[in-house]
Amino acid sequence: MHDDQYPSQLLRQRLHEIIFEADTPAGRRFDNALLVCVVASVVVVMLESVADVKAQYGQALLALEWIFTGIFTVEYALRLYCVRRPLRYATSFFGLVDLLAVLPTYLSPMLPGAQSLLVIRVLRMLRVFRVLKLAEYLTESRELWSALRSSRRKIFVFLFTVTMIIVIVGAMMYLVEGPEHGFTSIPISVYWAVVTLTTVGYGDISPQTPFGRFLAMLVMLMGYGIIAVPTGIVTAEMSRRVHGPVSTQSCPACSAEDHDHDAVFCRRCGAKL
Numbered sequence: 707m708h709d710d711q712y713p714s715q716l717l718r719q720r721l722h723e724i725i726f727e728a729d730t731p732a733g734r735r736f737d738n739a740l741l742v743c744v745v746a747s748v749v750v751v752m753l754e755s756v757a758d759v760k761a762q763y764g765q766a767l768l769a770l771e772w773i774f775t776g777i778f779t780v781e782y783a784l785r786l787y788c789v790r791r792p793l794r795y796a797t798s799f800f801g802l803v804d805l806l807a808v809l810p811t812y813l814s815p816m817l818p819g820a821q822s823l824l825v826i827r828v829l830r831m832l833r834v835f836r837v838l839k840l841a842e843y844l845t846e847s848r849e850l851w852s853a854l855r856s857s858r859r860k861i862f863v864f865l866f867t868v869t870m871i872i873v874i875v876g877a878m879m880y881l882v883e884g885p886e887h888g889f890t891s892i893p894i895s896v897y898w899a900v901v902t903l904t905t906v907g908y909g910d911i912s913p914q915t916p917f918g919r920f921l922a923m924l925v926m927l928m929g930y931g932i933i934a935v936p937t938g939i940v941t942a943e944m945s946r947r948v949h950g951p952v953s954t955q956s957c958p959a960c961s962a963e964d965h966d967h968d969a970v971f972c973r974r975c976g977a978k979l
Contacts (some may be wrong), residue, residue: 721788722958725781740781744840747807775811782808789976790959849963857939864935868903875899875925881917887914903929 782804784791876896883889888911959977
């Protein structure tokens, strides 16, 4: 019994090393090949949305789509096979992304009928979720996400302050300009304040009175300064979180990452790495 399980255990360890870790030659080759497949599959989805391209190469694009679906299905099955807790990985962010990457293609043939064509199109567009798999191979994205989480309270206070400014400016513009100049309500005026403060400037509504234009000028100048505030908050948080290099090794039990290079046990579940 033990002799039968030992080769299976070695196979799982080897697959886990190749699929989940990028600090080995085999792992790097697997990641590079998977990245190529992800980018190529997203390109196929984009080309399929172009009517002229689909009319001429529709069958070829459909064949490529099923090929990529098969590749990602095998990859998803191997990921579930080589982890000790497959349900935990299946319900994780990247586990759900892996499922969304293949599920729509399998569902689309099972929804026949003219009325369901629109539903099929929506389901097939979910294949674009494959591009999210690229984030799994960007170590810097974890540091950025960690900095965003740490600075979320400051960002919330900043957004709350901006919201108050927008509401006040919108109410003032409604009183100053009025419906005769396009500011027919406070929500419309708030919309103008958002567009102006963010320096987008659609131009569909513009102040006509001297005081309204002066207020618009102040909002525009304020917008240039406000845009830089969230960037400064996140940058400062990232500077405080500078640390040593992080290993790409993934826990074979729970798939947790971001361990120190000298870590022996998983930081989340305690399993041996």
